[in-house]
Amino acid sequence: MPPFVAFAGSNIDRADHVRGDPGAIDNLMTTHARLLNLSGLDPVLDDDGNLAWTSLAEANADAELLFLGIEGDRGHFAQVPDMIPKAALGMGRAWQAMTGLSDADLATYGGARSLVGWHVRHKFCSCCGSPTSIAKGGWQRDCVNENCGMQHFPRVDPVTIMLVEHDDNILLGRQPQFPPNNYSALAGFVEPGETLEEAVARETFEEAGVSAYDVSYVVSQPWPFPSSLMIGCHAMAKSHEITVDKTELDDARWFSRAEVADAIAASDRGESGKAFGCPPRFAVANVLMRWWLDRG
């Protein structure tokens, strides 16, 4: 297990036993409780650079309140905004603010962002189109149509992200929207009806025409854009040939151990490496690259 995993290790206890007990949630909604201050879905920082919290008195009168959990003896909540402008759904403004957060605050923020965003996008029942209402402190929404009554649960989308290795090189690709010369690990959503190992092999072949085998799990990390579970894997490639799927990627290439080491060292200084720029430390691709270098 790599030493640093972003968006993990929140200090807030999810306190599952409280969620199903409306009285227990009410008892936590005191003047002592904390309300997470968000700007749309972006974090707001206090003067010390920590996540900013206010009190429940600051919540909008009719806002749905989500129970994030308990820290110390204080209930921690977030409110669901009526809507989020589409322009605010990307990771642009959050990305910058995130670089200054402590590891625990980053985890609290990530979980809250995913949960709040899910509520904004699930005000209606996907089964019958009726409105839904909050249940279990925000860990469920129920269809209000008695003939339907479908229960909906916060979504987590598993994504495989993989370092595929051949001849002591690893395969990295760049998406069109990446900054110039930036490369990262190939990745893709796990589909219904496949294992993690099948998803790794399918995505590697689809995106780069490379056949992967000996898939092994390395590390997992939440990724709150909007609500992925990144599942980092390693695999071996059967051969060196690459056929880039140009509908997905600008380019895919093999990078040597020395090139990856240089890119990681450069990223710690906020710079691009000589051969390529790698993702920052809160991206699991960075964690995977460090793991691969350490493993020697």
Place this chain on the structure above:
Amino acid sequence: MPPFVAFAGSNIDRADHVRGDPGAIDNLMTTHARLLNLSGLDPVLDDDGNLAWTSLAEANADAELLFLGIEGDRGHFAQVPDMIPKAALGMGRAWQAMTGLSDADLATYGGARSLVGWHVRHKFCSCCGSPTSIAKGGWQRDCVNENCGMQHFPRVDPVTIMLVEHDDNILLGRQPQFPPNNYSALAGFVEPGETLEEAVARETFEEAGVSAYDVSYVVSQPWPFPSSLMIGCHAMAKSHEITVDKTELDDARWFSRAEVADAIAASDRGESGKAFGCPPRFAVANVLMRWWLDRG
């Protein structure tokens, strides 16, 4: 990697490059194409005990057709029923039929069941309540409301399921709806904002009051009831004490290596073991127990 993983290894190529190309899908919709025969969401078997297929001519005139992929040069499809009676959403009838399917057919069925079920439950946009329409051969649904336009993707729910070990015993629990004396591995959905390892520790503590550490990944398996990705893990327990959460479980107990070996051998004969009955081979808990026994 254990030798057998249920719901994995379909012979159908998902052919992702075809999905975004309506002309290519049309070209596969010939008299040569195959339509999966389902009864609600349950499998229908032919005289040889394989999955039954018909031709697209048998599809309902206005049914949405889902592109499952290609086998040989034939397009394989499933149709979306208008609705599924609630009584048919369980695993009861499917469970029995599944026991006779080949491994490849079981995988094809599982993936199709999850995808068809998702479409039935997503005819409306969760964001605005408007109807949705099928896109990309069924691997997407689009909101028809131009002011919304949200894209929706088939859901896969990651679930951690874990063998927690102490003193060469493993912790198993029974849910109230299990057959008498049946026990299985503890399990729970991964929530937004946590790693796999955090989810394993949280669920083990919530359900049995046991603190888990040294979590390691063992195996993954799709579970199409309705669309889970089971992520099988092993962990060590800090102590022997158990506090059962009676809202989740009837009981949780430690079982010895001999008891687990007996239960697995009995399950291969379709019987219950002396100490407990374990899940059948297409449940990942069975795979995990075999893995634990083999590892010695």
